[in-house]
Amino acid sequence: MAASDASLAIARRSSWRDEECLELVCGISNAGGGRLILDADVDSRGAVKRRTNRTMKAIPGIIAQSLSLTCAVELVLDSGRFCLEVVIPPSPEPISYHGSFFFFRDGENHELDDEALDRLLQRDMEVDTKWELRPVVQASIDDLNMGLVTRFTGASRDTDLTQDLDELSAIELTLRHAGLMTGVGTPTNAGILLLHDHPHQYIPGATVRIGFFGSHGGTPIFEDEVFGSLIEQVHTTVELLFDKYLPEEDAKTTSYRLGTAGGHGRPPRDAVHEAVLNALAHKNYDSGTPIQVSVFTDRLCIDNVGRPPRTWTVAALLGRHTSRPNNPTLVAALRSLGIIDGWGNGISSIRLQCMEAGTPEPLFELRDDETMICFPMDSDSLLAASVARPDLPSNAPQVRTELPEVQLTARARAQAHDTSLTLNDEKVLAMIDIDGRLTAPRIAKNLNISESTVRRSFRRLRELGLIDRIGSDKSGFWQVK
CATH class of the missing domain: 3.30.950.30 (Schlafen, AAA domain)
Known part of the structure; x- marks a missing residue:
């Protein structure tokens, strides 16, 4: 207890x-x-x-x-x-x-x-x-990475903690208040995960497994396992993915190498970084199961044991929502380090980064006890052609195999008013559906259109009752109805 x-x-x-x-x-x-x-x-x-x-x-x-x-x-x-x-x-x-x-x-x-x-x-x-507050009695503060400890507590890196007992006492107090150490001087599970170089020695499954499966499932063709503190696991996983599993196209031969899906739709690095960080921060570590990253020739999938509240659907996950972390102590510590903002913006950030990079929007799946995010790496997926390629000639075919629900609703609403939406209207609507705080200048820059065009889309969408402005023009946001 x-x-x-x-x-x-x-x-x-x-x-x-x-x-x-x-x-x-x-x-x-x-x-x-x-x-x-x-x-x-x-x-x-x-x-x-x-x-x-x-x-x-x-x-x-x-x-x-x-x-x-x-x-x-x-x-x-x-x-x-x-x-x-x-x-x-x-x-x-x-x-x-x-x-x-x-x-x-x-x-x-x-x-x-x-x-x-x-x-x-x-x-x-x-x-x-809770799992994250349970003590790890086999470890002490001496077993932690002191570089990470001083970064978290703000202590001087030059302090000799074996001599300066007052400084050591202040560090331990800070860690206790953050839930990373108990009152008897032993790190908690959250403290080990965040501040220890080898958390898997104390926490089974505290690693990330990456596998390349080609065009089929089954046994991976090759694989890696990533160890280290939570922060190190995030950075190492992303580095491995983009250096080994998702290399860039070969400019000299114009051929595409392993994992690039013909060279189209490689997900943006920042979006993948955010997805890996989310998986590690919200994982159910009691499961003893590593984060699994599966790379296929046409998609990149990140799967972890742990999910948002069971009442949430994928639609709730994609919409505006409060932060409801599985590991609040761990998330609070990551927030104090400036690694995450802690406001439930991770999913919208991933979607927006994909849209701005001109790659297909990722797919999300919530299972009984798992959450999966899948980045398509296929140029014919979703809105890649319409949103990502504003430079295409006007007579080029617009490939659109599946539209988000918000755009289907918008088209039906426009038809009911005996009018139609322009392609720019749909693009603007898609972007503010992801993040209603986006400004006209930022949308214009990412869609390669003028600010006046964006503002005309705002007016049309508002007249059709598809969006509404919440708050002032300066500090408010757009809400998709």
């Missing part, structure tokens, strides 16, 4: 005694985790004496054998004295020692009678510690 930093239990004993201390560990774990502080024998140079060293090495094994808990033991300074600190994780469900259940409260360890045990079991059923 969860416990706040302020309520994490701390017990102190002069030495380790198996029976008493195992009961204490059992009670602290049932109370939400905490620390057991033991006196340590050190010499004048701070070196641990033999007896204390033997105890320090033995305690984790004794606890694991008796209580099936993984506890870390470290030598720490506590109120100016060297002590052994036993870091005790919260138990996912109440545990017992020799058939008795204990609960540490108000500085004392209590053996629970039947009634108290029933209350503990009931509370355990009601409280669920």
